[in-house]
Amino acid sequence: MDRPYIFCHMATSLNGKISGPYHGAAGPEPGQLFYHLAFEKNGYYQHQGWLSGRTTTDDNFTFYKKPDLDQNAPQVPAGDFVIPTKFDKYYISIDPHGRLAWQSNELVYQTTHAQVLEVLTGQASNAYKAFLRHKNIPYIISGKDKLDAKLALDKLKNLFHMETVMLGGGGVLNWSFIQQGLCDEISLVLTPAADGSSKTPSLFEAREGLSKATPVSFTLKGVETKGNTVWLRYLVNNTDKQ
Ligand SMILES: NC(=O)c1ccc[n+]([C@@H]2O[C@H](COP(=O)([O-])OP(=O)(O)OC[C@H]3O[C@@H](n4cnc5c(N)ncnc54)[C@H](OP(=O)(O)O)[C@@H]3O)[C@@H](O)[C@H]2O)c1
Known part of the structure:
Protein backbone atom coordinates (compact mmCIF):
# COMPACT_ATOMS: atom_id res chain seq x y z
CA MET A 1 0.00 0.00 0.00
CA GLN A 48 -4.47 18.19 -3.11
CA GLY A 49 -7.42 17.42 -0.86
CA TRP A 50 -8.83 17.39 2.63
CA LEU A 51 -10.61 14.55 4.41
CA SER A 52 -13.74 15.08 6.50
CA GLY A 53 -15.92 12.74 8.53
CA ARG A 54 -19.60 12.34 7.72
CA THR A 55 -20.76 14.39 10.74
CA THR A 56 -18.47 17.29 9.85
CA THR A 57 -19.85 17.30 6.31
CA ASP A 58 -23.46 17.17 7.52
CA ASP A 59 -22.78 20.01 10.00
CA ASN A 60 -21.16 22.29 7.43
CA PHE A 61 -22.37 21.40 3.94
CA THR A 62 -25.24 18.89 3.62
CA PHE A 63 -27.18 19.74 6.80
CA TYR A 64 -28.54 16.27 7.61
CA LYS A 65 -30.90 16.26 4.62
CA LYS A 66 -31.86 12.93 3.04
CA PRO A 67 -30.61 12.33 -0.50
CA ASP A 68 -33.32 11.96 -3.12
CA LEU A 69 -32.68 8.36 -4.19
CA ASP A 70 -34.24 6.38 -7.03
CA GLN A 71 -34.66 2.90 -5.56
CA ASN A 72 -35.35 1.57 -9.08
CA ALA A 73 -32.16 2.99 -10.62
CA PRO A 74 -30.49 0.51 -13.01
CA GLN A 75 -27.51 -1.38 -11.56
CA VAL A 76 -24.40 0.83 -11.75
CA PRO A 77 -21.08 -0.67 -12.94
CA ALA A 78 -19.10 -2.29 -10.11
CA GLY A 79 -16.09 -0.53 -8.59
CA ASP A 80 -14.92 3.07 -8.39
CA PHE A 81 -16.30 6.02 -10.33
CA VAL A 82 -13.32 8.14 -11.41
CA ILE A 83 -13.94 11.14 -13.66
CA PRO A 84 -11.86 14.19 -14.64
CA THR A 85 -12.17 17.42 -12.64
CA LYS A 86 -11.43 21.08 -13.36
CA PHE A 87 -10.41 21.73 -9.73
CA ASP A 88 -6.96 21.41 -8.17
CA LYS A 89 -8.38 20.34 -4.79
CA TYR A 90 -10.72 17.62 -3.59
CA TYR A 91 -13.06 17.59 -0.62
CA ILE A 92 -12.74 13.94 0.39
CA SER A 93 -15.86 12.89 2.21
CA ILE A 94 -15.71 9.77 4.41
CA ASP A 95 -19.27 8.49 4.06
CA PRO A 96 -19.13 4.71 4.54
CA HIS A 97 -22.89 4.07 4.26
CA GLY A 98 -23.66 6.65 1.56
CA ARG A 99 -25.79 9.09 3.58
CA LEU A 100 -24.86 12.58 2.47
CA ALA A 101 -27.35 14.64 0.45
CA TRP A 102 -25.03 16.50 -1.89
CA GLN A 103 -26.71 19.15 -4.01
CA SER A 104 -23.69 19.72 -6.24
CA ASN A 105 -20.36 18.09 -7.14
CA GLU A 106 -18.54 21.33 -6.24
CA LEU A 107 -17.93 22.77 -2.79
CA VAL A 108 -17.00 26.30 -1.80
CA TYR A 109 -15.11 26.88 1.46
CA GLN A 110 -14.26 30.58 1.85
CA THR A 111 -12.18 31.24 -1.31
CA THR A 112 -11.45 27.55 -1.99
CA HIS A 113 -13.38 25.70 -4.68
CA ALA A 114 -13.11 21.93 -4.53
CA GLN A 115 -14.36 18.80 -6.25
CA VAL A 116 -16.43 16.58 -3.96
CA LEU A 117 -15.10 13.00 -3.80
CA GLU A 118 -16.99 10.38 -1.82
CA VAL A 119 -15.32 7.48 0.00
CA LEU A 120 -17.87 4.67 0.33
CA THR A 121 -17.84 1.04 1.46
CA GLY A 122 -19.81 -1.96 0.23
CA GLN A 123 -22.56 -0.75 2.61
CA ALA A 124 -23.57 2.05 0.21
CA SER A 125 -26.61 1.17 -1.87
CA ASN A 126 -26.87 0.98 -5.65
CA ALA A 127 -29.40 3.84 -5.46
CA TYR A 128 -26.85 6.07 -3.65
CA LYS A 129 -24.10 5.30 -6.17
CA ALA A 130 -26.54 6.08 -8.99
CA PHE A 131 -27.34 9.38 -7.23
CA LEU A 132 -23.63 10.28 -7.11
CA ARG A 133 -23.14 9.35 -10.78
CA HIS A 134 -26.12 11.47 -11.76
CA LYS A 135 -24.53 14.44 -9.94
CA ASN A 136 -21.08 13.75 -11.45
CA ILE A 137 -19.60 13.10 -8.03
CA PRO A 138 -16.67 10.67 -8.22
CA TYR A 139 -16.50 7.90 -5.61
CA ILE A 140 -14.17 5.18 -4.45
CA ILE A 141 -15.15 2.03 -2.61
CA SER A 142 -12.82 1.12 0.23
CA GLY A 143 -13.80 -1.91 2.26
CA LYS A 144 -16.79 -4.24 2.20
CA ASP A 145 -18.49 -3.94 5.57
CA LYS A 146 -16.32 -1.24 7.13
CA LEU A 147 -13.95 1.42 5.93
CA ASP A 148 -10.51 0.23 4.81
CA ALA A 149 -8.71 3.53 5.38
CA LYS A 150 -5.39 2.24 4.02
CA LEU A 151 -7.01 1.22 0.76
CA ALA A 152 -8.78 4.60 0.54
CA LEU A 153 -5.44 6.42 0.89
CA ASP A 154 -3.80 4.11 -1.64
CA LYS A 155 -6.55 5.01 -4.11
CA LEU A 156 -6.18 8.74 -3.40
CA LYS A 157 -2.52 8.44 -4.30
CA ASN A 158 -2.77 6.11 -7.28
CA LEU A 159 -6.10 7.06 -8.87
CA PHE A 160 -6.12 10.78 -8.00
CA HIS A 161 -2.35 11.45 -7.79
CA MET A 162 -2.51 13.04 -4.32
CA GLU A 163 0.88 13.45 -2.64
CA THR A 164 -0.25 15.41 0.43
CA VAL A 165 -3.68 15.23 2.05
CA MET A 166 -5.07 17.13 5.02
CA LEU A 167 -6.95 15.19 7.71
CA GLY A 168 -9.58 17.74 8.63
N1 LIG B 1 -12.34 22.97 14.78
C1 LIG B 1 -12.04 22.36 13.67
O1 LIG B 1 -10.95 22.58 13.09
C2 LIG B 1 -13.03 21.37 13.10
C3 LIG B 1 -12.73 20.67 11.94
C4 LIG B 1 -13.63 19.70 11.49
C5 LIG B 1 -14.79 19.43 12.20
N2 LIG B 1 -15.10 20.13 13.30
C6 LIG B 1 -16.35 19.81 14.06
O2 LIG B 1 -16.30 18.46 14.53
C7 LIG B 1 -17.63 18.00 14.76
C8 LIG B 1 -17.82 16.58 14.23
O3 LIG B 1 -16.84 15.71 14.73
P1 LIG B 1 -17.12 14.18 15.11
O4 LIG B 1 -15.87 13.66 15.70
O5 LIG B 1 -18.38 14.13 15.92
O6 LIG B 1 -17.48 13.44 13.73
P2 LIG B 1 -16.68 13.21 12.35
O7 LIG B 1 -15.33 12.63 12.60
O8 LIG B 1 -16.78 14.41 11.50
O9 LIG B 1 -17.62 12.12 11.66
C9 LIG B 1 -17.81 10.86 12.25
C10 LIG B 1 -18.48 9.97 11.22
O10 LIG B 1 -17.65 9.83 10.08
C11 LIG B 1 -17.62 8.47 9.66
N3 LIG B 1 -16.28 7.94 10.03
C12 LIG B 1 -15.26 8.62 10.61
N4 LIG B 1 -14.19 7.81 10.75
C13 LIG B 1 -14.53 6.63 10.25
C14 LIG B 1 -13.85 5.39 10.11
N5 LIG B 1 -12.58 5.22 10.50
N6 LIG B 1 -14.50 4.35 9.58
C15 LIG B 1 -15.77 4.52 9.19
N7 LIG B 1 -16.48 5.66 9.28
C16 LIG B 1 -15.85 6.71 9.81
C17 LIG B 1 -18.76 7.78 10.42
O11 LIG B 1 -19.92 8.06 9.65
P3 LIG B 1 -21.32 7.23 9.76
O12 LIG B 1 -21.93 7.66 11.06
O13 LIG B 1 -22.10 7.68 8.58
O14 LIG B 1 -20.95 5.76 9.73
C18 LIG B 1 -18.73 8.55 11.73
O15 LIG B 1 -19.92 8.49 12.47
C19 LIG B 1 -18.54 19.00 14.07
O16 LIG B 1 -19.14 19.80 15.06
C20 LIG B 1 -17.60 19.85 13.23
O17 LIG B 1 -18.08 21.13 13.00
C21 LIG B 1 -14.23 21.08 13.79
Whole structure:
Protein backbone atom coordinates (compact mmCIF):
# COMPACT_ATOMS: atom_id res chain seq x y z
CA MET A 1 0.00 0.00 0.00
CA ASP A 2 1.20 3.47 -0.89
CA ARG A 3 -0.31 6.61 0.55
CA PRO A 4 -0.02 10.42 0.56
CA TYR A 5 1.66 12.35 3.37
CA ILE A 6 -1.10 13.09 5.90
CA PHE A 7 -1.19 16.11 8.18
CA CYS A 8 -4.07 16.71 10.59
CA HIS A 9 -4.87 20.41 10.64
CA MET A 10 -7.39 21.60 13.24
CA ALA A 11 -8.38 24.62 15.28
CA THR A 12 -9.25 23.92 18.92
CA SER A 13 -10.26 25.76 22.06
CA LEU A 14 -7.70 25.99 24.83
CA ASN A 15 -9.12 22.75 26.25
CA GLY A 16 -8.99 20.84 22.96
CA LYS A 17 -12.62 21.20 21.82
CA ILE A 18 -13.39 21.49 18.12
CA SER A 19 -16.87 22.98 18.24
CA GLY A 20 -19.05 24.81 20.71
CA PRO A 21 -19.89 28.25 22.08
CA TYR A 22 -16.17 29.20 22.33
CA HIS A 23 -16.18 29.71 18.55
CA GLY A 24 -15.76 33.39 17.73
CA ALA A 25 -15.12 34.38 21.37
CA ALA A 26 -11.48 35.18 20.57
CA GLY A 27 -12.26 37.18 17.42
CA PRO A 28 -11.34 36.35 13.83
CA GLU A 29 -7.57 35.81 14.32
CA PRO A 30 -7.52 32.01 14.98
CA GLY A 31 -9.84 31.26 12.05
CA GLN A 32 -7.82 33.46 9.71
CA LEU A 33 -4.57 31.76 10.72
CA PHE A 34 -6.18 28.32 10.32
CA TYR A 35 -7.34 29.13 6.80
CA HIS A 36 -4.10 30.82 5.78
CA LEU A 37 -1.89 27.91 6.83
CA ALA A 38 -3.64 25.25 4.79
CA PHE A 39 -5.78 26.95 2.14
CA GLU A 40 -4.13 30.12 0.92
CA LYS A 41 -1.69 30.06 -2.02
CA ASN A 42 1.16 31.31 0.19
CA GLY A 43 0.18 29.15 3.18
CA TYR A 44 2.47 26.66 4.90
CA TYR A 45 0.74 23.49 3.68
CA GLN A 46 0.07 22.72 0.03
CA HIS A 47 -2.23 19.74 -0.49
CA GLN A 48 -4.47 18.19 -3.11
CA GLY A 49 -7.42 17.42 -0.86
CA TRP A 50 -8.83 17.39 2.63
CA LEU A 51 -10.61 14.55 4.41
CA SER A 52 -13.74 15.08 6.50
CA GLY A 53 -15.92 12.74 8.53
CA ARG A 54 -19.60 12.34 7.72
CA THR A 55 -20.76 14.39 10.74
CA THR A 56 -18.47 17.29 9.85
CA THR A 57 -19.85 17.30 6.31
CA ASP A 58 -23.46 17.17 7.52
CA ASP A 59 -22.78 20.01 10.00
CA ASN A 60 -21.16 22.29 7.43
CA PHE A 61 -22.37 21.40 3.94
CA THR A 62 -25.24 18.89 3.62
CA PHE A 63 -27.18 19.74 6.80
CA TYR A 64 -28.54 16.27 7.61
CA LYS A 65 -30.90 16.26 4.62
CA LYS A 66 -31.86 12.93 3.04
CA PRO A 67 -30.61 12.33 -0.50
CA ASP A 68 -33.32 11.96 -3.12
CA LEU A 69 -32.68 8.36 -4.19
CA ASP A 70 -34.24 6.38 -7.03
CA GLN A 71 -34.66 2.90 -5.56
CA ASN A 72 -35.35 1.57 -9.08
CA ALA A 73 -32.16 2.99 -10.62
CA PRO A 74 -30.49 0.51 -13.01
CA GLN A 75 -27.51 -1.38 -11.56
CA VAL A 76 -24.40 0.83 -11.75
CA PRO A 77 -21.08 -0.67 -12.94
CA ALA A 78 -19.10 -2.29 -10.11
CA GLY A 79 -16.09 -0.53 -8.59
CA ASP A 80 -14.92 3.07 -8.39
CA PHE A 81 -16.30 6.02 -10.33
CA VAL A 82 -13.32 8.14 -11.41
CA ILE A 83 -13.94 11.14 -13.66
CA PRO A 84 -11.86 14.19 -14.64
CA THR A 85 -12.17 17.42 -12.64
CA LYS A 86 -11.43 21.08 -13.36
CA PHE A 87 -10.41 21.73 -9.73
CA ASP A 88 -6.96 21.41 -8.17
CA LYS A 89 -8.38 20.34 -4.79
CA TYR A 90 -10.72 17.62 -3.59
CA TYR A 91 -13.06 17.59 -0.62
CA ILE A 92 -12.74 13.94 0.39
CA SER A 93 -15.86 12.89 2.21
CA ILE A 94 -15.71 9.77 4.41
CA ASP A 95 -19.27 8.49 4.06
CA PRO A 96 -19.13 4.71 4.54
CA HIS A 97 -22.89 4.07 4.26
CA GLY A 98 -23.66 6.65 1.56
CA ARG A 99 -25.79 9.09 3.58
CA LEU A 100 -24.86 12.58 2.47
CA ALA A 101 -27.35 14.64 0.45
CA TRP A 102 -25.03 16.50 -1.89
CA GLN A 103 -26.71 19.15 -4.01
CA SER A 104 -23.69 19.72 -6.24
CA ASN A 105 -20.36 18.09 -7.14
CA GLU A 106 -18.54 21.33 -6.24
CA LEU A 107 -17.93 22.77 -2.79
CA VAL A 108 -17.00 26.30 -1.80
CA TYR A 109 -15.11 26.88 1.46
CA GLN A 110 -14.26 30.58 1.85
CA THR A 111 -12.18 31.24 -1.31
CA THR A 112 -11.45 27.55 -1.99
CA HIS A 113 -13.38 25.70 -4.68
CA ALA A 114 -13.11 21.93 -4.53
CA GLN A 115 -14.36 18.80 -6.25
CA VAL A 116 -16.43 16.58 -3.96
CA LEU A 117 -15.10 13.00 -3.80
CA GLU A 118 -16.99 10.38 -1.82
CA VAL A 119 -15.32 7.48 0.00
CA LEU A 120 -17.87 4.67 0.33
CA THR A 121 -17.84 1.04 1.46
CA GLY A 122 -19.81 -1.96 0.23
CA GLN A 123 -22.56 -0.75 2.61
CA ALA A 124 -23.57 2.05 0.21
CA SER A 125 -26.61 1.17 -1.87
CA ASN A 126 -26.87 0.98 -5.65
CA ALA A 127 -29.40 3.84 -5.46
CA TYR A 128 -26.85 6.07 -3.65
CA LYS A 129 -24.10 5.30 -6.17
CA ALA A 130 -26.54 6.08 -8.99
CA PHE A 131 -27.34 9.38 -7.23
CA LEU A 132 -23.63 10.28 -7.11
CA ARG A 133 -23.14 9.35 -10.78
CA HIS A 134 -26.12 11.47 -11.76
CA LYS A 135 -24.53 14.44 -9.94
CA ASN A 136 -21.08 13.75 -11.45
CA ILE A 137 -19.60 13.10 -8.03
CA PRO A 138 -16.67 10.67 -8.22
CA TYR A 139 -16.50 7.90 -5.61
CA ILE A 140 -14.17 5.18 -4.45
CA ILE A 141 -15.15 2.03 -2.61
CA SER A 142 -12.82 1.12 0.23
CA GLY A 143 -13.80 -1.91 2.26
CA LYS A 144 -16.79 -4.24 2.20
CA ASP A 145 -18.49 -3.94 5.57
CA LYS A 146 -16.32 -1.24 7.13
CA LEU A 147 -13.95 1.42 5.93
CA ASP A 148 -10.51 0.23 4.81
CA ALA A 149 -8.71 3.53 5.38
CA LYS A 150 -5.39 2.24 4.02
CA LEU A 151 -7.01 1.22 0.76
CA ALA A 152 -8.78 4.60 0.54
CA LEU A 153 -5.44 6.42 0.89
CA ASP A 154 -3.80 4.11 -1.64
CA LYS A 155 -6.55 5.01 -4.11
CA LEU A 156 -6.18 8.74 -3.40
CA LYS A 157 -2.52 8.44 -4.30
CA ASN A 158 -2.77 6.11 -7.28
CA LEU A 159 -6.10 7.06 -8.87
CA PHE A 160 -6.12 10.78 -8.00
CA HIS A 161 -2.35 11.45 -7.79
CA MET A 162 -2.51 13.04 -4.32
CA GLU A 163 0.88 13.45 -2.64
CA THR A 164 -0.25 15.41 0.43
CA VAL A 165 -3.68 15.23 2.05
CA MET A 166 -5.07 17.13 5.02
CA LEU A 167 -6.95 15.19 7.71
CA GLY A 168 -9.58 17.74 8.63
CA GLY A 169 -11.76 16.28 11.36
CA GLY A 170 -13.83 15.72 13.21
CA GLY A 171 -12.40 14.06 16.24
CA VAL A 172 -13.73 10.58 15.39
CA LEU A 173 -12.14 10.56 11.94
CA ASN A 174 -8.86 12.05 13.21
CA TRP A 175 -8.40 9.48 15.94
CA SER A 176 -9.34 6.52 13.76
CA PHE A 177 -6.60 7.51 11.30
CA ILE A 178 -4.03 8.19 14.03
CA GLN A 179 -4.75 4.83 15.68
CA GLN A 180 -4.06 3.08 12.38
CA GLY A 181 -0.73 4.89 11.90
CA LEU A 182 -2.18 6.88 9.00
CA CYS A 183 -1.30 10.38 10.16
CA ASP A 184 2.22 11.81 9.96
CA GLU A 185 1.87 15.27 11.46
CA ILE A 186 -0.47 17.33 13.65
CA SER A 187 -0.99 21.04 13.02
CA LEU A 188 -2.91 22.68 15.83
CA VAL A 189 -4.19 26.23 15.89
CA LEU A 190 -4.87 26.89 19.55
CA THR A 191 -7.69 29.39 20.00
CA PRO A 192 -7.35 31.50 23.16
CA ALA A 193 -10.90 30.75 24.32
CA ALA A 194 -12.87 27.99 26.08
CA ASP A 195 -16.46 27.40 27.19
CA GLY A 196 -16.18 24.46 29.58
CA SER A 197 -18.92 22.46 27.83
CA SER A 198 -18.76 18.70 28.43
CA LYS A 199 -21.09 17.95 25.52
CA THR A 200 -18.90 19.00 22.58
CA PRO A 201 -16.41 16.87 20.62
CA SER A 202 -12.67 17.16 21.15
CA LEU A 203 -9.75 16.99 18.74
CA PHE A 204 -9.48 13.21 19.09
CA GLU A 205 -12.41 10.95 19.93
CA ALA A 206 -12.15 7.16 20.21
CA ARG A 207 -15.36 5.46 19.05
CA GLU A 208 -16.18 1.80 19.61
CA GLY A 209 -15.94 -0.16 16.38
CA LEU A 210 -13.80 2.53 14.72
CA SER A 211 -10.85 3.06 17.06
CA LYS A 212 -9.37 2.23 20.45
CA ALA A 213 -8.14 4.50 23.25
CA THR A 214 -4.52 3.35 22.87
CA PRO A 215 -2.12 6.17 23.83
CA VAL A 216 -0.02 7.81 21.13
CA SER A 217 2.87 10.23 21.68
CA PHE A 218 4.03 13.15 19.56
CA THR A 219 7.33 14.91 18.86
CA LEU A 220 7.33 18.70 18.82
CA LYS A 221 8.26 20.12 15.42
CA GLY A 222 7.45 23.81 15.78
CA VAL A 223 5.77 26.52 17.85
CA GLU A 224 4.77 29.91 16.47
CA THR A 225 2.49 32.63 17.68
CA LYS A 226 0.27 35.17 16.00
CA GLY A 227 -1.15 37.65 18.48
CA ASN A 228 -2.86 35.53 21.15
CA THR A 229 -3.07 32.43 18.95
CA VAL A 230 -0.51 29.59 19.06
CA TRP A 231 0.32 27.31 16.13
CA LEU A 232 1.75 23.97 17.22
CA ARG A 233 3.21 21.30 14.99
CA TYR A 234 3.96 17.74 16.08
CA LEU A 235 5.15 14.59 14.33
CA VAL A 236 3.06 11.54 15.20
CA ASN A 237 5.26 8.85 16.72
CA ASN A 238 3.23 5.81 15.63
CA THR A 239 3.04 6.55 11.89
CA ASP A 240 3.30 3.51 9.60
CA LYS A 241 5.88 5.42 7.51
CA GLN A 242 8.58 5.28 10.20
N1 LIG B 1 -12.34 22.97 14.78
C1 LIG B 1 -12.04 22.36 13.67
O1 LIG B 1 -10.95 22.58 13.09
C2 LIG B 1 -13.03 21.37 13.10
C3 LIG B 1 -12.73 20.67 11.94
C4 LIG B 1 -13.63 19.70 11.49
C5 LIG B 1 -14.79 19.43 12.20
N2 LIG B 1 -15.10 20.13 13.30
C6 LIG B 1 -16.35 19.81 14.06
O2 LIG B 1 -16.30 18.46 14.53
C7 LIG B 1 -17.63 18.00 14.76
C8 LIG B 1 -17.82 16.58 14.23
O3 LIG B 1 -16.84 15.71 14.73
P1 LIG B 1 -17.12 14.18 15.11
O4 LIG B 1 -15.87 13.66 15.70
O5 LIG B 1 -18.38 14.13 15.92
O6 LIG B 1 -17.48 13.44 13.73
P2 LIG B 1 -16.68 13.21 12.35
O7 LIG B 1 -15.33 12.63 12.60
O8 LIG B 1 -16.78 14.41 11.50
O9 LIG B 1 -17.62 12.12 11.66
C9 LIG B 1 -17.81 10.86 12.25
C10 LIG B 1 -18.48 9.97 11.22
O10 LIG B 1 -17.65 9.83 10.08
C11 LIG B 1 -17.62 8.47 9.66
N3 LIG B 1 -16.28 7.94 10.03
C12 LIG B 1 -15.26 8.62 10.61
N4 LIG B 1 -14.19 7.81 10.75
C13 LIG B 1 -14.53 6.63 10.25
C14 LIG B 1 -13.85 5.39 10.11
N5 LIG B 1 -12.58 5.22 10.50
N6 LIG B 1 -14.50 4.35 9.58
C15 LIG B 1 -15.77 4.52 9.19
N7 LIG B 1 -16.48 5.66 9.28
C16 LIG B 1 -15.85 6.71 9.81
C17 LIG B 1 -18.76 7.78 10.42
O11 LIG B 1 -19.92 8.06 9.65
P3 LIG B 1 -21.32 7.23 9.76
O12 LIG B 1 -21.93 7.66 11.06
O13 LIG B 1 -22.10 7.68 8.58
O14 LIG B 1 -20.95 5.76 9.73
C18 LIG B 1 -18.73 8.55 11.73
O15 LIG B 1 -19.92 8.49 12.47
C19 LIG B 1 -18.54 19.00 14.07
O16 LIG B 1 -19.14 19.80 15.06
C20 LIG B 1 -17.60 19.85 13.23
O17 LIG B 1 -18.08 21.13 13.00
C21 LIG B 1 -14.23 21.08 13.79
